[in-house]
Amino acid sequence: MTETLALSPNPETLSAANAVAAGIDFAELEVSAAGLFWSEYRPQDAASRIWRWFEGRTTCLTPDGFSVRSRVYEYGGGSFCLADDALVFVNESDQQLYRQLLTGDAPQQLTFDDKRYGDVRFACGQILAVEEDRATHRLIAIDIADGTRQLLAEGADFYAAPTLSLDGQRLAWIEWQRPHQPWTSTSLMCAERINNGWSTPRCVAGYAQEESLQQPRFDRQGRLHCLTDRGGFWQPWLETAEGLEALPAAAADHSPAPWQLGGCTWLPLGNGGYLASWSEDGFGVLGLRAADGSLEDFSGAYSRFRSLAVDDQYLYCIAASAVSPSAVLAISRDDHSIQVLAGGVALLPAERISRPQSLRYPSGAAEAHGYFYPAMNGGPTPPLVVFIHGGPTSACYPVLDPRIQYWSQRGFAVADLNYRGSTGYGRAYRQSLYLNWGVVDVEDACAVVAHLAERGLINPDQAFIRGGSAGGYTTLCALAFRDVFRAGASLYGVSDPVALGKATHKFESDYLDWLIGDPQTDIERYRARTPLLHADQIHVPVIFFQGELDAVVVPEQTRAMLKALQDNGIPAEAHFYPNERHGFRQAANQADALEKEWAFYRRVIDGQG
Secondary structure, eight states: OOOOOOOOSOGGGOOHHHHHHTOOEEEEEEEETTEEEEEEEETTTTEEEEEEEETTEEEEOOOTTOOBOOOTTTTOBOOEEEETTEEEEEBTTTOOEEEEETTOOOOEEOOOSSOEEEEEEEETTEEEEEEEETTEEEEEEEETTTOOEEEEEESSSEEEEEEEOTTSOEEEEEEEOTTOOTTTOOEEEEEEEETTEEOOOEEEESSSSOOOEEEEEEOTTOOEEEEEOTTSSOEEEEEETTEEEEOSOOSSOSSOOOOSBSOOSEEEOTTSOEEEEEEETTEEEEEEEOTTSOEEEOOTTOOEEEEEEEOSSEEEEEEEOSSOOOEEEEEETTTOOEEEEEEOOOSSOGGGSOOOEEEEEEETTEEEEEEEEOOSSSOSSOOEEEEEOSSSSOOOOSSOOHHHHHHHHTTOEEEEEEOTTOSSSOHHHHHTTTTTTTTHHHHHHHHHHHHHHHTTSSOGGGEEEEEETHHHHHHHHHHHHOSOOSEEEEESOOSOHHHHHHHSOGGGTTHHHHHTOOTTTTHHHHHHTOGGGGGGGOOSOEEEEEETTOSSSOHHHHHHHHHHHHHTTOOEEEEEETTOOSSOOOHHHHHHHHHHHHHHHHHHHTTOO
């Protein structure tokens, strides 16, 4: 097995390679009598493997030559499940399903086709999954014993979260139609078992109004629950004879935007209560909410929680804090004591870690959010790097990020933004990006520089902006339409939204209609917000990073933007990585990009850019 790279013991010499090596991450907890299982991604070889914690021992189950990762909807998720005495997983290289006995035998292939699978779940002897056949999606079930295949649902554009009741008599799922995204409008569907088939699906919620429903769950009594944002936040609701009924909950989002399948941020329990994580003022909470609304808080010192699981003894989660990277935790239900089962090893001593300070600042007539990380070296008013997350309906969190520490150790302050449109602050905040992409996000990115400068925390004349994917678009728009930043970095970022809409994959093919408008009737709005068409307004250096296999933002976009800047005499450079897709996964490439970006900013500061 590949071992974790040793980190430099000297915080002053934190290298890009060390920062990248610390980027181990975890996903998708599953628990049974056979133990706790999770997926672990290691950047050294860009592989994800299944690990098991059982009777106090941790063991890797995935043999060399396999990597557990789905690419359904390009972002994947739900890549494995437990099936009695075996694991069933999606193999990254061929996207096929494999069955592997827990005794350690070699995985056996279950599917033999050119389809892709994700959101896999096991129930009543069957593997439930989202099946992707080029641009067609459906829900299917595969018998674990003989491999026979059953169609569960088709006809909708997208599916997620197939879920069976414990008695196997009710099937629920989420579906949605173009042009919607899963965080704008979805439907909760349910069918009843009839002999060996299923009844005509019934829409439980999502038909009478636009609402985003996700994570359907059956409790032990067979009652159907879900998260919906009809009350302003993603909160737990219960199906009743009169419709959905809200459960006692904090006025906060109990889930991020479902960019990936298989998310689990809440679980109904048998006593009418539930286990959940949610966000309050940007910081995560983990709690057991009783049926009467009372709360037992299990957050401890952590500030983000995901991939929840539970048994009679422990609450399990993947958690992180300002001084601890992602870790797999087992938290005692009796005394709240915590066992760290994997991860959680900081790359720096606690006293050398830059801690996030919550940002809530004015932007235009609105308010924006984020986190400020002070520089750990240098003068009192350091240069600033503004981080713009992707999505754009995604979020950043106040947890230890090796990339941010890399910058803070080199004398840069960092502003990690949850600009308007980000998840974690309710539906209205998220929806404020409607038709405003390239406007309100840019306004928020520029306003944070003025806000921090007024407080004497940064040097506004040495402010930089960087972002990946949608964050790259915001970066390029900020450079083209505002005079705030000295330079910027676009990582596989959008420079031509119209071209993106023509070339990107089905999952996001209509997203631009929501973000900017109809590309036919609103073409002038597109032209006004297309960085490629306004490259002559960019007067500062720009650096680009791009994967050649990217199917979301194709490489031609980056090449066109690079050429436009160079033709205008602007210092611009680009670095292309032949084996990377949308979001770099290989350690050497991640470290190379980080080093090149830092060197680029240093040249600009030194007057050489």
